[in-house]
Amino acid sequence: IVTNMAAGGSSELCEAALNTAPHLIQFLESQNLALVDQSAWALGNIAADGPKFRDRLKDNGVLPPLIKLLDSKDLNLVQTACFALSNLARGEGAQQEALVKAGLVKPLLHHLRVDTVTVISEAAWVVVYLTSGPENVSTQLLEHRLIPLLVAPLKDFLDQKALAIPLVRALGNIASGPDNNTSALINEPGFLPAMLQFIQSDCRPVKKESLWLMSNITADHTGKDLIKVIDAGFIPVLSQIASHQNFDIRKEAAYSLINLASHGPDYAKALPHRELLPGFLDFMRTKDHELISLGLRYVQLLLNSGIQDAPALLSEMNGVDALEEVILSDDRDQHRLASLLMDTYFGENNHGSRVPTPIPGTPDPSGHSTNGGSNLNPSSLGSSVDPSNLPPQYLKRASMSAI
Template sequence: MAAGGSAELCEAALNTAPHLIQFLDSQNVALVDQSAWALGNIAAEGPKFRDRLKDNGVIPPLIKLLESKEPAVISEAAWVVVYLTSGPDNVSTQLLEHRLIPLLVGPLKDFLELKALAIPLIRALGNIASGPDNNTSELINEPGFLPSMLQLIQSDCRPVKKESLWLMSNIAAEHTGADLQKVIDAGFVPVLSQIATHQNFDIRKEAAYSLINLAAHGPEYVKVLPHHELLPGFLDFLRTKDHELISLGLRYVQLLLNSGIPDAPALLSEMNGVDALEAVILSDDRDQHRLASLLMDTFFGENNHGSRVPTPIPGTPDPNLFNSSADDGSSSLPPQYLKRASFSAAV
């Protein structure tokens, strides 16, 4: 079918979109499946194609398919939703007004054992969570969402686990304290901590994003994390040659040292963290070298007397972004939440 080919063919296939959308109402399951597949491929070509599909009225029949009792039909419809919601600012008010979030969340509990069929549901929800905070808040407060996600991040299906962890990393970037507390109360911190320290690096990285996003909201959230368990794993990140892992490791160490936890520098020293930071100082990456050097000079320099000096994040030229707290000299970090709009991060 043209919709599975080049952009030029997809452009031509747009002329068939009204018919494909009409076929979504068919009683022929195979026809519905193929039509949804074609529409998904068209939507994947970019914003212009997505907008044309929306203008042609694709949303109402998609919503109807998401209300189906057939897992395969729901999954195929969800793939179209994935592409309609991909990229920044593509979750239209129109989609959300059609109760998209409850329709995507509702089947999750039934898809826990269906593995691959759950992926488009998770990815569509991840796209929504990568948008404005009110979308993320709506997800957190949707009945059944957090319990289902707690199970999905522990799935033995690797793609499901990675997609779910990516989604939770965007959830952890939510700015509302009450919503973040619901994530904590639901039991995510110990599970994410276990994943961040006991899986392969690619899986650990996804869990690390969630924990760092949570901690970036302030010292009170840093103190929620089990640092004796987590620190060795994040120091492992510093010892790799992977740029992204090193950046995550530095970010965690920075959050920990700036949190005001009294024994944080001693804990880092005890776990050979100074050696790990010194290894990063030798890095060819200027930003990583600069931050590792600053952390060393601030907390482990010869003239250091235990003061808490704010340490800027690489790429943040203005150190005044960090405001010192009043009494204990510890610094509060600026918001540096790492929302990732592209679902490719989870693949």
């Protein structure tokens, strides 16, 4: 009854269920496994009702006995305990740090090694919430070899559809952190081959999560390992997705392609622009601010790539019309950047023939590095500024917790 009350949704029922918490916590140490399982389930439902409920449960001492359940030989009980712990790990960093201090890390990560796909998936949800919290929590997990533990079972999840989501999301959270995390992932055996398959999954949520993960991988500011992403065969697959899927899926692939191109002309030239450009121009013709920004960024990178026929290719595919549409936009930043691109590359004195200078901080076509470090952004520019002087932008996106 309490389990159903906690899941019922109304504040009165949730408050009533919370009043039973001391008894439920006591039941976690019962010898009756069915009672223990039901109590852990009820506590998980209570924890899902909000920060106030999680704080009360923590104050009532729920963490030690719940974490102890991870030592059980009963995998159903372990799965229920992981469900409750994942709900307790939601929210602000204090919850996540409290779980780590209570001794969660070692018993939790043990279940990424040896269990069934359902238990691994449930344990990975706990990792999702922990890695979306303070960086020091993620650091402690990484010190316990979290990356190999998450990557090793990926091959077993290729046909598991939604069960794979927490593994992919946890890896994406790690990739959204410092660049050394990105490098560790790229160099972990089995990671890139698995992700190449996951971004082609026929399970839409898995595909979308995997593309988000790769957008953070390609946003590595150093770029030192990105050639391995290219060599693994991601560009043709990402290009196909960015050109032929629904907008929300195309957008995720677009981030990765733009991030790759942002690392300099050599990377930009590796993209199949004749295939990609129509899709990015479609972005610019929408009313969606994010899509328009992605389209503009791609056009800027294409024109600045050192590809001689880039302006002509844009003209051939009605890109000038797309730029003119954005110039009419109410968005100040988009209006200015579109105007700069138009004036610089398609003004009366250019005739679409100008070969621009490289973006600062990236290699020019000869392989030499240009002067970087500028903090300019489009909204601060005057009409006389060359858009090729904009700094590189690697579009790394923040970590995610479960919806």
